[in-house]
Amino acid sequence: MTAIIPEISGNLTLNLQQQLARVVGQWTTQQGIQGSAIDGVELIRCDEPSSCGSSVYEPSLCFVIQGTKTIQLGDREITYQPLSYLASSVHLPVLGRITNASAERPYLAAKLKVDPQEVADLVLELGDKAPPLDPHGICPELECGLCMSSMDERMQSALYRLLSLLDSPGDIPILAPLARREIIYRTLIGEMGSRMRKFAAADSQSHRISTVISALKDHYSEPLRIRELAEAANMSESTLYHSFKQVTRMSPLQFQKKLRLHEARRLMLTEGLEAATASYRVGYESPSHFSREYSRLFGAPPRADVTLLRGERRAPEPV
Numbered sequence: 001m002t003a004i005i006p007e008i009s010g011n012l013t014l015n016l017q018q019q020l021a022r023v024v025g026q027w028t029t030q031q032g033i034q035g036s037a038i039d040g041v042e043l044i045r046c047d048e049p050s051s052c053g054s055s056v057y058e059p060s061l062c063f064v065i066q067g068t069k070t071i072q073l074g075d076r077e078i079t080y081q082p083l084s085y086l087a088s089s090v091h092l093p094v095l096g097r098i099t100n101a102s103a104e105r106p107y108l109a110a111k112l113k114v115d116p117q118e119v120a121d122l123v124l125e126l127g128d129k130a131p132p133l134d135p136h137g138i139c140p141e142l143e144c145g146l147c148m149s150s151m152d153e154r155m156q157s158a159l160y161r162l163l164s165l166l167d168s169p170g171d172i173p174i175l176a177p178l179a180r181r182e183i184i185y186r187t188l189i190g191e192m193g194s195r196m197r198k199f200a201a202a203d204s205q206s207h208r209i210s211t212v213i214s215a216l217k218d219h220y221s222e223p224l225r226i227r228e229l230a231e232a233a234n235m236s237e238s239t240l241y242h243s244f245k246q247v248t249r250m251s252p253l254q255f256q257k258k259l260r261l262h263e264a265r266r267l268m269l270t271e272g273l274e275a276a277t278a279s280y281r282v283g284y285e286s287p288s289h290f291s292r293e294y295s296r297l298f299g300a301p302p303r304a305d306v307t308l309l310r311g312e313r314r315a316p317e318p319v
Helices: 011-027 116-129 153-167 169-189 193-200 205-218 226-232 237-248 252-271 275-281 287-298 302-312
Strands: 002-004 032-035 041-046 053-057 060-066 068-073 076-080 084-088 092-100 107-113 146-150
Touching (some): 011 041, 011 060, 011 107, 011 153, 060 169, 068 107, 107 153, 116 169, 169 193, 193 205, 205 226, 205 237, 205 252, 226 237, 237 252, 252 275, 275 287, 275 302
Parallel strands (some): 002 076
Antiparallel strands (some): 060 107, 068 076, 068 092, 084 146
16 A cells, blocks of 8 residues: 655745755755754755665654655555655564655655653643544554654644754753654644554553564564463454554564564674674574575675675665
8 A cells, every 4th residue: 555645835834844954954964864962853864766775663753854755564655755754653664765865855854753651641631632533544554553644834843943953052951852742742633643642542452562562672582472472462362463463564473573683784783793693692593594584674695785884874774
């Protein structure tokens, strides 16, 4: 299934987009993902379309300001365009590529890491003021861990207030928490807020699956024990499997495999481990099996892939 978010028109929106593009363009001096002076905020720039790459989304809000990109979560493909944003409620391995970018008009985006507890606290404050679920909204997959929406003018203004603090760093400690809180608030009262609230509600199926995902993330190197996960989440094994696939668009085994491969890649890239050592560290018993699955996910054998990453520093991983 492919979903496409349309660009918003209007003079005010255009002006806000220009201002957002100016800020992100000013503070991204090179291609790729870059940290910022604002805690939890990363900026992304790419001057050309990218090939398909694999990454793990964490709980976050990702705002596309300029350019377009496509991501694939299991069997679901999402294309989103300028002035749209994506909410990831849990950790999710995805494939993605930037489809529209150039040196003159680079792909520009901003990512705001979100603490699930922060969302839960705000949901409690909202109470019954939050709008009900819209079954005809942009994201028809009600349980999916990814949902998307267009940025209306209020969301664009809130994002600009946050990012423009980079121009006045002395204001960041006081004003950044207020701006990020407004962004999360506007997400929760917007068209995809109902889906995010499902992951914050402790008695919901989505929340139970989010705890399973957290357990898999923390214990990815251990053998997969569906029965233990189901008991911890107070679910039957069949319900866990079905609900897990609704949220992540993949099976628990596929999910664990991707987490293992991403961690092995990180170990080789940042700690200099050999492929065999990294494979054992993340739970593989056979280096040859690890190499085959690594090549299938990242498009090259471990050594060749890591050599390329160290040599080029190209690329933004698709965010």
